[in-house]
Amino acid sequence: GAGVSQSPSNKVTEKGKDVELRCDPISGHTALYWYRQSLGQGLEFLIYFQGNSAPDKSGLPSDRFSAERTGGSVSTLTIQRTQQEDSAVYLCASSREGYVGYGYTFGSGTRLTVV
Amino acid sequence: DAKTTQPTSMDCAEGRAANLPCNHSTISGNEYVYWYRQIHSQGPQYIIHGLKNNETNEMASLIITEDRKSSTLILPHATLRDTAVYYCIVSETGANNLFFGTGTRLTVIP
Numbered sequence: 001g002a003g004v005s006q007s008p009s010n011k012v013t014e015k016g017k018d019v020e021l022r023c024d025p026i027s028g029h030t031a032l033y034w035y036r037q038s039l040g041q042g043l044e045f046l047i048y049f050q051g052n053s054a055p056d057k058s059g060l061p062s063d064r065f066s067a068e069r070t071g072g073s074v075s076t077l078t079i080q081r082t083q084q085e086d087s088a089v090y091l092c093a094s095s096r097e098g099y100v101g102y103g104y105t106f107g108s109g110t111r112l113t114v115v
Numbered sequence: 116d117a118k119t120t121q122p123t124s125m126d127c128a129e130g131r132a133a134n135l136p137c138n139h140s141t142i143s144g145n146e147y148v149y150w151y152r153q154i155h156s157q158g159p160q161y162i163i164h165g166l167k168n169n170e171t172n173e174m175a176s177l178i179i180t181e182d183r184k185s186s187t188l189i190l191p192h193a194t195l196r197d198t199a200v201y202y203c204i205v206s207e208t209g210a211n212n213l214f215f216g217t218g219t220r221l222t223v224i225p
Contacts, residue, residue, distance in 0.1 A: 103149075104213070
């Protein structure tokens with residue numbers, strides 16, 4: 001597609017439930033990133049995928065968070081047993097190659113609210 | 116880890132040049148300076164990046180001091196649509212991810 005697409009745009013869930021967030025990167029972009037942004041804060045890196053390489057999961061805040069990227073394209077971020085502190089905007093970005101020099105293209109994010 | 120220091124907020128009159136400073140005194144030789152901006156309720160948008168030479172594109176100009184310890188992003192004729200948070204980021208091109216700090220909130224005033 002023309003840009004990075006994320007769905008849903010908004011998600012309200014009850015504490016303790018699992019959620020899945022989806023990211024469709026730009027076609028042909030081999031690198032995909034997940035960030036989250038809490039209200040009024042900067043972006044926090046979560047995970048990075050590059051081609052068939054093992055993902056860099058160093059930013060995942062707990063084992064309740066996991067992500068997959070199927071077929072080198074679509075990615076799903078899963079949060080199990082959600083907590084209120086998980087409330088944030090979850091942003092996905094893709095880039096043409098697996099390094100920062102080409103510039104990232106971000107989606108509009110998924111606003112997650114845990115009640 | 117934050118390698119850059121930016122003012123928390125700035126105002127600029129519509130039609131005037133907006134000059135956004137960034138300090139990166141610990142920058143190393145193979146690190147680039149990147150600028151992104153985030154308009155309310157949107158994901159960040161890439162603006163420009165450079166190593167040591169000044170750079171210009173359709174969006175902005177980037178001026179990097181000779182010692183590379185600071186830089187300035189220039190929006191030559193600010194419009195109301197330029198109101199956003201501007202992030203200055205220092206990173207190696209081979210890095211896996213970019214560290215976004217809290218940036219500078221630029222408000223363009225009519």
